[in-house]
Amino acid sequence: xxxxxxxxxxxxxxxxxxxxxxxxxxxxxxxxxxxxxxxxxxxxxxxxxxxxxxxxxxxxxxxxxxxxxxxxxxxxxxxxxxxxxxxxxxxxxxxxxxxxxxxxxxxxxxxxxxxxxxxxxxxxxxxxxxxxxxxxxxxxxxxxxxxxxxxxxxxxxxxxxx
Amino acid sequence: xxxxxxxxxxxxxxxxxxxxxxxxxxxxxxxxxxxxxxxxxxxxxxxxxxxxxxxxxxxxxxxxxxxxxxxxxxxxxxxxxxxxxxxxxxxxxxxxxxxxxxxxxxxxxxxxxxxxxxxxxxxxxxxxxxxxxxxxxxxxxxxxxxxxxxxxxxxxxxxxxx
Numbered sequence: 001x002x003x004x005x006x007x008x009x010x011x012x013x014x015x016x017x018x019x020x021x022x023x024x025x026x027x028x029x030x031x032x033x034x035x036x037x038x039x040x041x042x043x044x045x046x047x048x049x050x051x052x053x054x055x056x057x058x059x060x061x062x063x064x065x066x067x068x069x070x071x072x073x074x075x076x077x078x079x080x081x082x083x084x085x086x087x088x089x090x091x092x093x094x095x096x097x098x099x100x101x102x103x104x105x106x107x108x109x110x111x112x113x114x115x116x117x118x119x120x121x122x123x124x125x126x127x128x129x130x131x132x133x134x135x136x137x138x139x140x141x142x143x144x145x146x147x148x149x150x151x152x153x154x155x156x157x158x159x160x161x162x
Numbered sequence: 163x164x165x166x167x168x169x170x171x172x173x174x175x176x177x178x179x180x181x182x183x184x185x186x187x188x189x190x191x192x193x194x195x196x197x198x199x200x201x202x203x204x205x206x207x208x209x210x211x212x213x214x215x216x217x218x219x220x221x222x223x224x225x226x227x228x229x230x231x232x233x234x235x236x237x238x239x240x241x242x243x244x245x246x247x248x249x250x251x252x253x254x255x256x257x258x259x260x261x262x263x264x265x266x267x268x269x270x271x272x273x274x275x276x277x278x279x280x281x282x283x284x285x286x287x288x289x290x291x292x293x294x295x296x297x298x299x300x301x302x303x304x305x306x307x308x309x310x311x312x313x314x315x316x317x318x319x320x321x322x323x324x
Contacts, residue, residue: 010209018318047172156180
């Protein structure tokens with residue numbers, strides 16, 4: 001039995017206790033952008049219930065072009081106005097450089113990725129970088145409430161950085 | 163008090179009950195790619211605990227270049243081997259076309275987005291499209307266990323599509 005099979009079994013239990021349909025637009029008008037890290041559960045950390053907020057996640061919680069696409073759709077079509085950014089301690093993105101990663105992939109696959117891996121070396125600084133990228137984007141309309149945090153995977157604490 | 167302030171208060175409660183550090187690599191060797199929709203909580207649906215799986219999310223749960231970046235990092239650096247894709251009923255991405263969205267943004271901002279909005283008109287077909295994009299990617303090494311699902315936001319049920 002694969003891990004996927006086990007998780008699908010879990011989904012049957014979830015459906016059995018499901019509370020019914022909710023409106024499409026997020027009730028709290030919040031979009032969260034967080035790292036994909038397995039130890040970070042943004043809904044649990046922030047006490048989000050189904051229907052509360054959009055949650056966007058990628059490797060690093062980086063403000064990539066795709067994250068900006070999601071934020072633009074979130075705000076323009078579904079009414080969110082606040083953005084919460086969450087990076088975290090012990091992040092995998094702190095353990096390599098883009099050059100190392102790309103060279104390793106090229107050595108194995110023969111093709112060098114045409115995208116940035118978006119590794120970073122300073123957690124707090126990357127949170128501030130993320131906020132700057134959002135502020136510089138022409139397509140995200142609401143930028144007055146963009147706040148950045150670091151989640152500590154050792155203590156479970158969330159600390160505001162910017 | 164902003165919604166963000168309320169959610170930060172929730173985070174203090176989470177930290178108070180926090181169970182302590184976990185290993186960085188996902189214990190179940192799974193990466194989930196799901197829509198950012200507020201009504202879909204992939205951890206809750208799949209019964210994922212902290213430490214179990216990477217969770218990647220964007221508008222639509224689309225296999226974008228950034229999702230492929232995250233999947234490549236997840237598999238190459240952190241040992242995941244299975245991929246679970248989750249789209250859902252009543253998705254915002256079904257309610258517009260790329261042309262409409264871009265024209266509306268251009269009319270307001272004066273600049274036409276240089277990226278695809280990635281709207282789609284057929285849920286099941288977009289799940290299959292997603293799997294094809296992963297299979298075509300040269301940088302994601304493990305493609306034997308890529309499965310696609312649709313979550314029903316009215317019933318809470320998860321149905322396998324491909």
